[in-house]
Amino acid sequence: MAAPDTQKIMDMVEGKTGYGVSVLVDDKITTPASMVSARSSVPMHLVKVNPKYEKYGDYLVALQCAMLLIKWGDPERIPDFAIIDKNVAYLQDKFAKQVSAKGMPFDTARQYANMIVMGILQQLNSLPIQFISMDMIADLCPGLRLLQEESVNNEMREASAAFTPQIRKITPKEIFDRNATMNAAYAIKWSRVSGDTMVLLPYRSLGYLNRGEKLLEKYEALSTKKDPDRYIETVDAWAKELEMETWYEWHYRKAE
Amino acid sequence: MSSEALIFEFKLDDFDFDLLPIANELLMANLDLREKAVSLYCEDYFKRAGGESNIKIDGEYVTVQWSPQSSKDVDAAVEQVIELLSKGAYRQAEPILRTLAAHYPEHPDVLFNYGMMLSDQGKMDEAIELLSRLTAIDRKNASAWNALGIAYLRNGQSDNAKKSLKQSYDLDPENGYTLRNLGGLLAKEDPREALPFLKRAVGLLPNDQQAQYGYALCLVQIGEQKEADRIFKKAIDISPYSEISELCRAERTEIAQNIMRATAPSGVRVDVVMYCKAALEKFKKFGLEKTSTITAEIALLGRQGLDINNPDKKYTLNSLDGEFTGLQLVSYMYVGFKKIAPDRDVGIDFSEEYNMALKLFEGEGAQ
Numbered sequence: 001m002a003a004p005d006t007q008k009i010m011d012m013v014e015g016k017t018g019y020g021v022s023v024l025v026d027d028k029i030t031t032p033a034s035m036v037s038a039r040s041s042v043p044m045h046l047v048k049v050n051p052k053y054e055k056y057g058d059y060l061v062a063l064q065c066a067m068l069l070i071k072w073g074d075p076e077r078i079p080d081f082a083i084i085d086k087n088v089a090y091l092q093d094k095f096a097k098q099v100s101a102k103g104m105p106f107d108t109a110r111q112y113a114n115m116i117v118m119g120i121l122q123q124l125n126s127l128p129i130q131f132i133s134m135d136m137i138a139d140l141c142p143g144l145r146l147l148q149e150e151s152v153n154n155e156m157r158e159a160s161a162a163f164t165p166q167i168r169k170i171t172p173k174e175i176f177d178r179n180a181t182m183n184a185a186y187a188i189k190w191s192r193v194s195g196d197t198m199v200l201l202p203y204r205s206l207g208y209l210n211r212g213e214k215l216l217e218k219y220e221a222l223s224t225k226k227d228p229d230r231y232i233e234t235v236d237a238w239a240k241e242l243e244m245e246t247w248y249e250w251h252y253r254k255a256e
Numbered sequence: 257m258s259s260e261a262l263i264f265e266f267k268l269d270d271f272d273f274d275l276l277p278i279a280n281e282l283l284m285a286n287l288d289l290r291e292k293a294v295s296l297y298c299e300d301y302f303k304r305a306g307g308e309s310n311i312k313i314d315g316e317y318v319t320v321q322w323s324p325q326s327s328k329d330v331d332a333a334v335e336q337v338i339e340l341l342s343k344g345a346y347r348q349a350e351p352i353l354r355t356l357a358a359h360y361p362e363h364p365d366v367l368f369n370y371g372m373m374l375s376d377q378g379k380m381d382e383a384i385e386l387l388s389r390l391t392a393i394d395r396k397n398a399s400a401w402n403a404l405g406i407a408y409l410r411n412g413q414s415d416n417a418k419k420s421l422k423q424s425y426d427l428d429p430e431n432g433y434t435l436r437n438l439g440g441l442l443a444k445e446d447p448r449e450a451l452p453f454l455k456r457a458v459g460l461l462p463n464d465q466q467a468q469y470g471y472a473l474c475l476v477q478i479g480e481q482k483e484a485d486r487i488f489k490k491a492i493d494i495s496p497y498s499e500i501s502e503l504c505r506a507e508r509t510e511i512a513q514n515i516m517r518a519t520a521p522s523g524v525r526v527d528v529v530m531y532c533k534a535a536l537e538k539f540k541k542f543g544l545e546k547t548s549t550i551t552a553e554i555a556l557l558g559r560q561g562l563d564i565n566n567p568d569k570k571y572t573l574n575s576l577d578g579e580f581t582g583l584q585l586v587s588y589m590y591v592g593f594k595k596i597a598p599d600r601d602v603g604i605d606f607s608e609e610y611n612m613a614l615k616l617f618e619g620e621g622a623q
Contacts, residue, residue, distance in 0.1 A: 019574070022556035025497055041545070043553050043574030049497050057497030153277040161279035198296050199277045205289055 003058040005141035009065040017072045021045045033060035040256040056151035059144045066133035073227025075255035081125040082251045092117050098172045116175045123182050128234035152190050159183045160202045178242045184212025264320040264355050272347040305333040334365045364394050372403050380411040398428035432460030436467045447477040465494040485511045509603045515565045531587030532613035549575045551592025554585045
């Protein structure tokens with residue numbers, strides 16, 4: 001059994017979608033948590049928690065449940081963020097050449113390019129819905145406040161690692177800027193929620209706060225929209241700002 | 257109350273950078289950022305404690321001059337150190353506690369927390385010295401005796417540990433931590449003697465997973481499997497994603513198997529054979545994709561625990577019509593995994609029953 005607030009939001013998901021939530025500990029996922037939305041072939045929502053982040057488990061599960069509620073806002077139109085393979089393959093190829101030109105063996109450069117392109121797409125898809133979920137959790141799960149603070153601070157720490165000279169040196173500027181801009185938006189958002197200004201230091205020192213602020217303004221401008229449009233339109237607005245519109249498309253399905 | 261300023265000094269590089277929401281690698285690569293972040297942290301920390309503070313970073317060293325205005329400020333500083341300790345930030349807590357202990361050598365909360373911290377860090381001689389000082393100053397402090405007992409235990413001094421924990425128990429028989437620790441110590445020699453202490457401990461510490469786990473293990477040792485299973489389940493509920501929970505799940509599976517096997521003295525459960533045979537028939541009809549779906553759903557349901565020793569049909573699936581017993585579903589899952597992932601360890605051994613079912617199933621098919 002999860003913490004009462006986590007259980008509450010898990011029950012809300014079951015009530016809204018007709019499918020229960022099952023939580024698994026999985027050391028193979030690369031993010032703190034992930035989620036597979038239910039469908040007839042997977043008759044439960046599956047939330048996976050990386051054991052490395054186990055201490056934030058209740059918050060992470062609640063966050064994934066909030067994401068489910070947002071995605072299932074209209075059961076007739078459940079959005080799936082789908083990568084446009086052809087365009088993404090072109091980008092991976094382009095960045096692999098750039099990284100390789102900096103002295104990395106081509107095979108390693110290709111792997112790195114694949115990873116950072118997929119990573120930036122994952123970030124574009126997940127941060128807007130994470131913002132909405134954080135707001136939702138603040139309302140629905142006040143008992144998770146402390147855990148949220150620890151979990152987000154940890155995320156902030158991990159995100160700021162991208163600013164280390166080694167990573168800056170090897171990462172193509174087009175990817176680095178987009179990543180830093182989205183993370184700056186996250187840091188500003190969290191700074192406003194928590195009152196902690198320290199999270200802004202890395203972004204201020206490298207001049208990304210204004211760019212992050214622009215993304216946050218877009219998020220806030222759409223904040224009164226219904227779900228899942230708020231999520232979809234924020235992703236699209238960010239993609240426009242970051243010039244990533246041709247990297248993905250939306251697929252929709254009906255609840256089964 | 258002394259109005260004298262306290263000086264906390266530590267090396268910048270000894271700061272516990274895990275306290276900051278900025279990556280260590282980045283801080284190490286950027287001195288300016290490192291200094292700003294540490295300065296901001298210290299400023300905020302001492303502002304929350306009250307009093308007046310002044311922070312200087314001069315080359316390698318950080319110096320904080322802090323002037324508490326009243327004893328309340330000192331108490332607030334101790335509270336803040338406890339918060340640091342709860343985050344495991346010992347490196348940051350250490351210079352603060354060291355300075356506070358030097359200025360207030362008889363402050364019980366300072367001695368207690370500094371002693372506990374040193375004990376957690378394995379600095380046993382210093383920990384025992386401080387905690388002994390505390391028990392000498394405050395002889396009726398049950399928590400201090402408990403902490404001293406743990407320090408002795410960690411230092412391999414079982415007799416002294418037992419004496420200290422018993423002293424703590426005599427002073428406060430309702431101290432859950434003392435009961436847990438004393439019970440844990442006694443369980444190594446005689447689980448029956450330990451049991452009443454551990455039972456009382458879990459009653460007093462209903463949210464302490466370690467206490468519940470220790471009590472359940474003790475119950476297993478004395479053969480009380482059903483009660484142990486109930487307590488393991490309770491322990492999982494406290495923190496479902498922890499390592500202790502995984503240990504509890506493994507213990508519960510073993511208990512369930514033991515109870516199930518105990519009802520089949522010949523070793524083979526006929527009902528399991530029949531469930532396996534039914535599953536073989538169903539899965540043949542459904543095909544591999546639906547078999548995978550059903551198996552995955554049972555496996556997921558099983559994370560919450562399937563009661564295989566209750567004959568009631570209390571489970572339903574989204575992927576398969578009907579109502580099922582726990583044993584029936586586990587049998588279906590076992591057969592399902594034999595079809596889709598035969599090498600996977602499903603945590604329960606139905607191999608004999610499965611082989612018998614397979615013979616029956618194949619025999620019927622040949623007719």
